[in-house]
Amino acid sequence: MRNNRLSNIYDHRTVILSNEAVADGHYLLRCECAEIAQHARPGQFIHVMVSQDTGMLLRRPFTIYTMDGHEITMLYQIIGEGTKRLSEMPEGEPLHVLGPLGNTFDFTTHPNPAILVGGGAGIASLMLLATALRKNSIETIGVVGAQRQARLLSVTDLRAIGITVHIATDDGSIGHHGYVTDILIDMIEKTNWPRPTIYACGPHGMLSAIAKIAANYGVPTQIAMENRMGCAMGVCLGCVCPVRTAADTIEYQRVCTEGPVFNATDIVWDI
Numbered sequence: 001m002r003n004n005r006l007s008n009i010y011d012h013r014t015v016i017l018s019n020e021a022v023a024d025g026h027y028l029l030r031c032e033c034a035e036i037a038q039h040a041r042p043g044q045f046i047h048v049m050v051s052q053d054t055g056m057l058l059r060r061p062f063t064i065y066t067m068d069g070h071e072i073t074m075l076y077q078i079i080g081e082g083t084k085r086l087s088e089m090p091e092g093e094p095l096h097v098l099g100p101l102g103n104t105f106d107f108t109t110h111p112n113p114a115i116l117v118g119g120g121a122g123i124a125s126l127m128l129l130a131t132a133l134r135k136n137s138i139e140t141i142g143v144v145g146a147q148r149q150a151r152l153l154s155v156t157d158l159r160a161i162g163i164t165v166h167i168a169t170d171d172g173s174i175g176h177h178g179y180v181t182d183i184l185i186d187m188i189e190k191t192n193w194p195r196p197t198i199y200a201c202g203p204h205g206m207l208s209a210i211a212k213i214a215a216n217y218g219v220p221t222q223i224a225m226e227n228r229m230g231c232a233m234g235v236c237l238g239c240v241c242p243v244r245t246a247a248d249t250i251e252y253q254r255v256c257t258e259g260p261v262f263n264a265t266d267i268v269w270d271i
């Protein structure tokens, strides 16, 4: 990953242009944020103030899903009170958006064929990267997982930019009946590609399993972590995760500033 935290962070007071359900419990929100759309890079996120009510003062972090001219979108899952309220906000409602924040995926150091692995709403963190990989003519395959077909995300968007997508669902309602990791292992063992790079985002258990696969097969793997956040500015230490350093010590790094993108094998998963 690339640690290029930008000095350009913008606090937009914008309005919602659209906010529509795209799958069971998942919404796509579109708003105008010209400077963020101009400066954001794959993997970076925005910090969104959902409401100024007491009890909802903390912003919520979301990855930028797409950028088009002056507009950005975010693809989000309803998890708790903040995302529920967000899903109820209509077109024209004011929104405070801070960003772009965090580091970025680095596909220039490892310009290998890419396997993108997204679990649930985690695929949202890989869409800008998918677009950038295609623009740079890097062969890319997507592996997208969901609990069931009605919660499947982004397959059409990925196919629209020319990416072959493999699907896994927990209940087998579409695609492989099982986990994205089953498909990933198959691809690593059977593919004729020289050496892929894996980029992944999703639930903690999925990422931890992918880190083991990365270590077993020696495949470079970058993951986007989605720890809970407070400030998203590197101050509160609410988002830290344990990382093994080059000196083989463990230090706690901030997902909001040193991340959200890490090498999968640097994270200490079993603490």
Ligand SMILES: Cc1cc2nc3c(=O)[nH]c(=O)nc-3n(C[C@H](O)[C@H](O)[C@H](O)COP(=O)(O)OP(=O)(O)OC[C@H]3O[C@@H](n4cnc5c(N)ncnc54)[C@H](O)[C@@H]3O)c2cc1C
Pocket: 045, 060, 061, 062, 063, 064, 074, 075, 076, 077, 078, 079, 080, 081, 082, 083, 084, 121, 124, 125, 225, 226, 227, 228, 229, 260
């Ligand atoms: C860098 C980053 C990028 C993200 N990008 C996206 C995105 O593009 N799309 C998307 O749908 N989500 C994304 N998330 C996750 C999203 O921020 C949370 O789902 C959201 O903040 C939950 O807010 P809430 O008020 O609805 O839930 P809360 O009321 O805050 O929490 C409800 C419950 O969910 C748990 N919880 C909340 N957040 C998390 C979390 N991050 N990890 C594990 N458990 C959690 C809480 O412990 C609690 O039990 C991202 C997170 C990070 C850090």
Ligand code: FES
Pocket: 228, 229, 230, 231, 232, 233, 234, 235, 236, 237, 238, 239, 240, 254, 255, 256, 257
């Ligand atoms: S969220 Fe405050 S330091 Fe990362």
